[in-house]
Amino acid sequence: MTERPTLAVGLMSGTSLDGMDAALVRFSGPTRAELLGFVQLPYSKDYRSRLSAAITRGTTRELALLHDAIAEWAVEATAEVLAQAHVRASDLDLIAFHGQTIWHEPPIVTWQLGEPARLAEAFGVRVVSGFRGRDLAAGGQGAPLVPIADVLLFGSDHPRALLNLGGMANVTWVARRAVTEGAFAFDTGPGMAVIDDLARLIDPALPYDVDGRLGATGSVNEALLAELLADEYFTAVPPKSTGRERFGSDYAAALLRRAGPADAVATAVALTTASVAAAMSRWMPDTADLLVSGGGRHHPAVMAGLEARLGARVRVRRFDEVFFSGDAKEAVAFALLGYLTIHGQPGNLPSATGARGPRVLGVVTPA
Ligand SMILES: Nc1ncnc2c1ncn2[C@@H]1O[C@H](COP(=O)(O)OP(=O)(O)O)[C@@H](O)[C@H]1O
Ligand SMILES: [Mg+2]
Known part of the structure; x- marks a missing residue:
């Protein structure tokens, strides 16, 4: 893997539906990560209710509109973490975007909403998204995906x-x-x-x-x-x-x-x-x-x-x-997953997901 430091933003919004987390991370190899910035953008009460209702009984249109709205929160969180750390988007190597899980029913399907093209267009940076699909296709649960970070970093x-x-x-x-x-x-x-x-x-x-x-x-x-x-x-x-x-x-x-x-x-x-x-x-x-x-x-x-x-x-x-804010860990883990993907390295741990083997995860939207 490259020795040139890689700057990545990891974006995570978990099942708590509390907000969008963004971590700006500098990698000098897959086992060396430095957290340069972290923001938690809390969802508005309205948006959280909308999300929560859509997850249980959303119409097709409501889900489609959320696909866009989630990406908009991601754009905002990315802009904030870059501003906080005084880093320009043009210095970023990648954005790793988990999206919002709307349905998780392994081993059949796990589905995350959030249009990655919005981020690629807003920042001119390649975006890695859709992390869970390949693991699921390989017979895994598509989750948990954070364990590779636990192993390599923590x-x-x-x-x-x-x-x-x-x-x-x-x-x-x-x-x-x-x-x-x-x-x-x-x-x-x-x-x-x-x-x-x-x-x-x-x-x-x-x-x-x-x-x-x-x-x-x-x-x-x-x-x-x-x-x-x-x-x-x-x-x-x-x-x-x-x-x-x-x-x-x-x-x-x-x-x-x-x-x-x-x-x-x-x-x-x-x-x-x-x-x-x-x-x-x-x-x-x-x-x-x-x-x-x-x-x-x-x-x-x-x-x-x-x-x-x-x-x-x-x-x-x-x-x-021992490390840094425990609120930032999952966003850092997704930054690592994006880093691994662009280096052609697997991100799943088969002993965590049950997949048939290690797989390179995600979909890359070019810059
Ligand atoms: N001050 C607090 N007191 C009690 N619970 C808290 C507090 N701050 C955060 N939490 C809990 O942490 C949750 C958010 O955790 P988070 O790690 O962001 O989860 P997720 O990854 O699912 O989004 C909140 O929904 C709440 O349950
Ligand atoms: Mg959260």
């Missing part, structure tokens, strides 16, 4: 687990930095999506359970928790991935009906932490080092629950303590 000289708490929660196990052998990953189940949906059902003015205030007033309904944990997703053997189709607004509404507001949030928090802890003890080698990234690490009860359930043997740290 591993250590000892075994390390990395947990990302976005809308869904996923965990990667890395034996040693830059060594793909033995590394694996999967979605453990819901991360913050159910908690978010509950918060919005309880108080439509809330974007999510800000600083864990709602959950703090309730207690865990243990009988209900045990029932939820019996869901076949949690017992299914990895590799596996999930989304809002299973753990989304309908799921949250049913939980709210059964537990009442405060207890429902506390129970959803316990569902996330208990399913992560159970998945780790069931399928991962004992690992003393866990780094937590994603918005869920801002939720005090989620972090406290994780520490309590993982026990004293695991040192739980925020990703930020």
Whole structure:
């Protein structure tokens, strides 16, 4: 691979539907990345409701209009991160655009909206998008795709687990930095999506359970928790991935009906932490080092629950303590995926997605 540094923007908008994240990254090879800038462009309340409604029951026209609107948010986020870092678009080598997942039903289909041509035209830079399709075509789940970054960028000289708490929660196990052998990953189940949906059902003015205030007033309904944990997703053997189709607004509404507001949030928090802890003890080698990234690490009860359930043997740290803001990790991972694609290198980890083999991911829209 080239030694000349490569400047890339990675754009990520996850299942939390909270906003568009943009990371500006300088790569000096696939294992050396430097974060030069990061912005989170929060979605307006209107746009988020539109997105959320379209995901569950959008008309063809609504989905088509979103295909354009998502690209517009991506253009804005890219312009902001470039301005923040005082970097010109003409110095960029690529933009990696995840798009917004509108439907995730592996192994049949996973579908991300967002027109890449809008970015190519706005900045005169090639755009890599459509990352998940090839892995799916190769028999994989198309997800999770962040694990290659966990291996190449965020591993250590000892075994390390990395947990990302976005809308869904996923965990990667890395034996040693830059060594793909033995590394694996999967979605453990819901991360913050159910908690978010509950918060919005309880108080439509809330974007999510800000600083864990709602959950703090309730207690865990243990009988209900045990029932939820019996869901076949949690017992299914990895590799596996999930989304809002299973753990989304309908799921949250049913939980709210059964537990009442405060207890429902506390129970959803316990569902996330208990399913992560159970998945780790069931399928991962004992690992003393866990780094937590994603918005869920801002939720005090989620972090406290994780520490309590993982026990004293695991040192739980925020990703930020070792690298950079844990909010930026996924956008950096997509910048890496774009970098790998333009260098003809595979981006999927078959032990994470279940694909038949490593594949070069994505579609390139020329500058
Ligand atoms: N201050 C906070 N208090 C509680 N939860 C928070 C806070 N900040 C962020 N979050 C949680 O993090 C989520 C966003 O996480 P993120 O990593 O962006 O997920 P995704 O990748 O799915 O977009 C929010 O929806 C919310 O659940
Ligand atoms: Mg987000």
